[in-house]
Amino acid sequence: MSSSRPLLAVSCAVGASMFFSINDMGIKVLSSDYALHQIVLIRAVAALAVTLAILVPLEGGWRILKTRRPGMHLLRGLLVVASNMFFFLGLASVSLAEATAIFFVAPLMITAMSVMFLREIVGWPRWLAVGVGLAGVVIMLRPGTEAFQVAALLPILAALTYGALVLTARLMRLSETASTMTFYVQLAFAAASAAFGVAFGDGRFSGSDSPSLEFLFRPWQPVPAVDVAVIVGVGAMSAFGGYLFTRAYANAEAGLVAPFEYTALVMAIVWGILVFGEWPDAVAFLGMSLILASGLFVLWRESRRGRVHVEHPRPSVS
Numbered sequence: 001m002s003s004s005r006p007l008l009a010v011s012c013a014v015g016a017s018m019f020f021s022i023n024d025m026g027i028k029v030l031s032s033d034y035a036l037h038q039i040v041l042i043r044a045v046a047a048l049a050v051t052l053a054i055l056v057p058l059e060g061g062w063r064i065l066k067t068r069r070p071g072m073h074l075l076r077g078l079l080v081v082a083s084n085m086f087f088f089l090g091l092a093s094v095s096l097a098e099a100t101a102i103f104f105v106a107p108l109m110i111t112a113m114s115v116m117f118l119r120e121i122v123g124w125p126r127w128l129a130v131g132v133g134l135a136g137v138v139i140m141l142r143p144g145t146e147a148f149q150v151a152a153l154l155p156i157l158a159a160l161t162y163g164a165l166v167l168t169a170r171l172m173r174l175s176e177t178a179s180t181m182t183f184y185v186q187l188a189f190a191a192a193s194a195a196f197g198v199a200f201g202d203g204r205f206s207g208s209d210s211p212s213l214e215f216l217f218r219p220w221q222p223v224p225a226v227d228v229a230v231i232v233g234v235g236a237m238s239a240f241g242g243y244l245f246t247r248a249y250a251n252a253e254a255g256l257v258a259p260f261e262y263t264a265l266v267m268a269i270v271w272g273i274l275v276f277g278e279w280p281d282a283v284a285f286l287g288m289s290l291i292l293a294s295g296l297f298v299l300w301r302e303s304r305r306g307r308v309h310v311e312h313p314r315p316s317v318s
Helices: 006-030 036-058 070-091 096-103 106-118 124-141 150-172 178-200 211-217 225-251 254-276 282-304
Strands: none
Touching: 006 070, 006 096, 006 225, 006 254, 036 070, 036 178, 036 211, 036 225, 070 096, 070 150, 070 178, 070 211, 096 124, 096 150, 096 254, 096 282, 106 124, 106 150, 106 282, 124 150, 124 282, 150 211, 178 211, 178 225, 225 254, 254 282
16 A cells, blocks of 8 residues: 555545535435435436446456455445435434534444454553543433434444444455445445335335435435436445545555545535534534544554554445
8 A cells, every 4th residue: 555645645535525425415405305215226326337437447347346255245235225324314304414423433333343243452542432432422312302313313323334334344355346346335225225116116104204204205206307417416426435535545544544534524514504504503513523533533543553444434435
C-alpha cells in the first residue's frame, strides 16, 4: 500500500463521503413518495451499470467477476442489504444527522465483535471508548422521554449488521477485488428489492402511521422522469463512492484516511439543515460528539497497531 500520495487519498475519502451523504439525502427526500424497495431496485440497476461500464474495466475487465466464493458473496449481499434497509427505513422517521451519527457506532461494534468472533485482543482504553460511544447513542435516543422514537433503533440494527458484514469482508479481502464485491452486492440489492416488490408492491400492508413502515409497505407506482434521474444519480453516487474509498486506501495508510470518513457526519448535519430544516438540539450534539470522539479514538488506537480496517463505516457502501 502506497503512502506517497496522501493528498489524493484524503481527497478521495472526502469525495466518497460527499457521494454517500448525497445518496442518503436523496433517499430521505424520496422516502415520502415511493416504496423503499422500488427506489433500491432502480438504484441497484444504475449502480450495476456504472460498475460494469466503468469500474470493472478499471480493475481488469469482466474476468474479475468470476468467483470461487459464491456462498460468501451471498452472505455478504444479505448483510449489506439488511444494513441498508435498516438505515434507510430509519431515515424516513429520524433526522439525517441523527441517523448518520447513530450509525457511526459501527466501528465500536466491530471492535466488540472482533473479540467475540475473531479472538482479537482489545485493551481497556478501547473498551472505554466503546462505552462512551454507546453512552452517546443512549443520549441521542433519549429513552423514557417523549422524544424517544422506536425508529431510532433502526440505525443501530444497521450498524450491527454492517459490523457482521465487515467481519465477513475481511475473509474475502485478499481474493476478491472491490469491483467484484460491488457487483455481487448490487446484484443482491436488485434481487432483494425485486422480491420485496413482488411480496409488498401492491400496497396490501400500507396505511401505517409510522413513516418507516409506510416507506417499506407503500405500493409501487409510476416514477416521473425527473425522479428516475434522481434515483439513477443516487445509484451512480453509491458506486462511485465505493470506488473512491477503495482508491483512498490504495494511496495512503488507513490511519490517515479513516478519520476523514467522519466528514460524512458534518455533511449530514449540513444537508439536514439546508434541505429538511432539521436543526440538531444541544442534546443531539452532545450525543454526536461522544460518538465521534469514541470512534476517532478507536481508529487512532487501531492505527498505532497497524490494524485499521479498510472497510468504511458507511451504510450506503456497495
